[in-house]
Amino acid sequence: MADPAPETDLIRSPLHDRHEALGAKTAPFGGWTMPLEYAGGGVVKEHTAVREAVGIFDVSHLGKATVTGPGAAALVNATLSNDLGRIEPGKAQYTLCVDDETGGVVDDLIVYHRDDEHLLLVPNAANTAEVVRRLAAAAAADHPGVTVTDEHCDHAVLAVQGPRADDVLAAVGLPTGHDYMTFVDTTVTLADGRSVPDVVVCRTGYTGERGYELVVPAAHAVPVWDALVAAVLEAGGLPAGLGARDTLRTEMGYPLHGQDISMSISPNEARLGWAVGWSKERFWGKDVLTAEKEAGPRRRLRGLRAAGRGIPRPSMTVRAADGQVVGEITSGTFSPTLRTGVALALLDAAVTPGDEVTVDVRNRSEAFTVVAPPFVDTSVRS
Numbered sequence: 239m240a241d242p243a244p245e246t247d248l249i250r251s252p253l254h255d256r257h258e259a260l261g262a263k264t265a266p267f268g269g270w271t272m273p274l275e276y277a278g279g280g281v282v283k284e285h286t287a288v289r290e291a292v293g294i295f296d297v298s299h300l301g302k303a304t305v306t307g308p309g310a311a312a313l314v315n316a317t318l319s320n321d322l323g324r325i326e327p328g329k330a331q332y333t334l335c336v337d338d339e340t341g342g343v344v345d346d347l348i349v350y351h352r353d354d355e356h357l358l359l360v361p362n363a364a365n366t367a368e369v370v371r372r373l374a375a376a377a378a379a380d381h382p383g384v385t386v387t388d389e390h391c392d393h394a395v396l397a398v399q400g401p402r403a404d405d406v407l408a409a410v411g412l413p414t415g416h417d418y419m420t421f422v423d424t425t426v427t428l429a430d431g432r433s434v435p436d437v438v439v440c441r442t443g444y445t446g447e448r449g450y451e452l453v454v455p456a457a458h459a460v461p462v463w464d465a466l467v468a469a470v471l472e473a474g475g476l477p478a479g480l481g482a483r484d485t486l487r488t489e490m491g492y493p494l495h496g497q498d499i500s501m502s503i504s505p506n507e508a509r510l511g512w513a514v515g516w517s518k519e520r521f522w523g524k525d526v527l528t529a530e531k532e533a534g535p536r537r538r539l540r541g542l543r544a545a546g547r548g549i550p551r552p553s554m555t556v557r558a559a560d561g562q563v564v565g566e567i568t569s570g571t572f573s574p575t576l577r578t579g580v581a582l583a584l585l586d587a588a589v590t591p592g593d594e595v596t597v598d599v600r601n602r603s604e605a606f607t608v609v610a611p612p613f614v615d616t617s618v619r620s
Contacts (some may be wrong), residue, residue, distance in 0.1 A: 247269075248266055248269060248270055248271040249270045249271070249391065250270070250271055251270065251296055251299065251394065251459075252460065253298065253394065253460060254271070255460075256460065256463055256467075257273045257276075260273075260277065261277025262276050262277070262479060263275050263276075267299060267363070267480060268362065268363025268364040269363055269364055270299035272296070272479075273296065273477075273479040274480050274481045275478075275481045276478075276479060279476050279477070279478070279479075281481040281482050281574070282574045284478035284479060284481070285478070285482040285485050285575070287400065287474075287478065288399050288400045288447055288475070288482060288486055289400070289447065289616075291400055291401065291474040292398065292399065292400035292402040292470055292473050292474070292475035293398075293399055293400055293475050293478035294398050294406075294463075294467060294476075294477050295396070295399065295479070295480075295482075295483055296394070296395075296463070297395045297396070297397050297444075297451070297480075298394040298395050298396075298459070300360050300361070300362065301347070301360060301361040301362060301363055301365070301369070302359070302388075302393050302395070303358075303361065303366060303369065303373075303386060304358055304385075304386070304389060305359060305377075305386050306355060306356050306357070306385050307381075307384040308384070309381040309384050310355050310356065310357055311354040311355070312381065313373065313376060313380070313381040314359075314373075315515075315521075316376075316521065317335070317372070317373060318333040318334065318522070319333050319334040319505065319514045319521050319523070320332065320334070320349075320513050320515050321518055322349065322351065323515075324515070325419075327353045327354075328352075329351055329419055329420050329421075330348050330350045330419045330420065330421055330442055331419065332346065332419075332513050333346070333347060333348075333513055334346050334347075334499075334505055334510065334513055335372065335522065336505065336521070336522045336523030337522065337523060340501065340526065341504045341505075341523045341526035342500065342504060343495065343503060343504065343505060344365060344368060344369065344501065345361045345362050345369050345495055346361075346362070346493065346495055346499060346513075347361035347362070347369065348442060350421055350438065352423075358453070360395070360453075363390075364495075364496070366388060366390050367388065367390075370386055370387075370388045373386045391456065392455070393454060393456055394454045394456050394463075395451055395452065395454075396451070396459070396462065396463060396466060397443055397444070397445075397449060397451045397452075398449055398450050398452070398466060399444075399445040399447045399448075399449030400447045400449060401447065401448060402475065403447070403448055403450055405469075406466060406469040406470050406475070407450060407466075407469075409469035410428070410465045410466060412426055412439055413439055417441060418441050418442075418619045419441060419442060420440075420441050421438055421439060421441065421442075422438075422439050423436070423439075424437050425437065426465075428462070430461075432461060434454065434462055437452060437455075437462070438452065438453035440453070444483060444492060445483065445486040445490070445616075445618075446487070446489065446492070446612060446614065446616035447616055447617060448618060449618075452466075484569075484571065485571050485572070488570075488571050488573070488580060488581075488582065489575055489576070489580060490611065490614070490616065491541055491582060493582070494569055497552055497568045497569050497582075498539055498568045498582050498584075503539075503568075504530060505527060507537050507539060509539050511531065514527065516528070534587060536587055537565065537585060537587055538584070538587050539568065539582055539584055539585075540583055540585050540589065540590075540591065540609070540610070541580065541581070541583075541591075541611040541613060542570075542581040542597065542606040542608060542609065543578065543580055543606060543607050543609050544578045544606055545594075545604075545606060545607060546604055546605055548597060548599040548602065548604025548605075549570070549571070549579045549599065550567045550581035550583075550597050550599065550604075550606070551571075551599075552568060552570060553567060554567040554570065554598055554599060555597070556583050556585060556595050556596070556597055556606075557595060557597075557598070557603070558589070559594060564585050564589050564595065565583050565584050565585035565589065566583060566584055567581045567597065568581075568582050569581060569582045570583075573613060575614050581597070581606070582611070591608050591610045592607070592608060593607070593608040594606070594608075595607075
């Protein structure tokens, strides 16, 4: 998870002081310094709070970019993988920025469709500038009325996730109850009477639980965070760091860019074909991905569940029963929910769910079963 950038080069969240006050252990991530876990919590407690009650995450490191002007939706639909025509204004969509020549994944991101001339993109932190660069170049070439703007540091992003997420938002006067992958624009009035305009409340998340992500103007992030944290604690939850976010998303089999998807791992290999609008006239990477799909990818991203006590980690070797190397772990962790090791692994296409494999864990051969994620049942869409 860590980004090796030196501390002096890192961007701080607008909530950095609040994290320090909560005793957060921080680390570099995507060019930012972000909380991994909090004093009195820890990854397992924070993870469990999200699964059983509610947690709040600061994910302000996520990118924020706008695509505006006549032809904005047409530009996005002609470049990114998913079919924007499948959704109406007010809905969000998971999509991919694919390299046109190689078919590798430049980034995965969420598109919020306000209308055909106003879209909000939320890419990954480290890839925001590259996504913006590619879209801006495409706009200049084919859609001169479209402007692509990097607003990475202009907004905070707060994720409230867990079975009691609705209770938390309602306690601070935020709208709840809208459908999965939809969003509303709102103004929140805090207990002291202050109004915070231009808040986006999105029914999305990266934990597998029912939840919301709030895009908040950076200048107002602290009072909104304070109000939400108070409501989270009242609901029996905890502030949670990126350590718990990683174990939660791994239990769901959600890919992490740079590990499970990358410029060397295609959407077909990552089993993300559902996020590709195959019938669209064009999108970046269409020709190479279509050819790969027709031929069948040589490898696929699968889930692994430990039969014993072995804890898988990225880059560990996966072997078939005869000892032949059949792949490599891309993400691996101890699952606090299942109390066992789980992983995502890029495996030879011939390896399928139900197969037994071994993983080289610290010079030991540990038994694993190939499974289809998610590893846990959750209420993300309910």
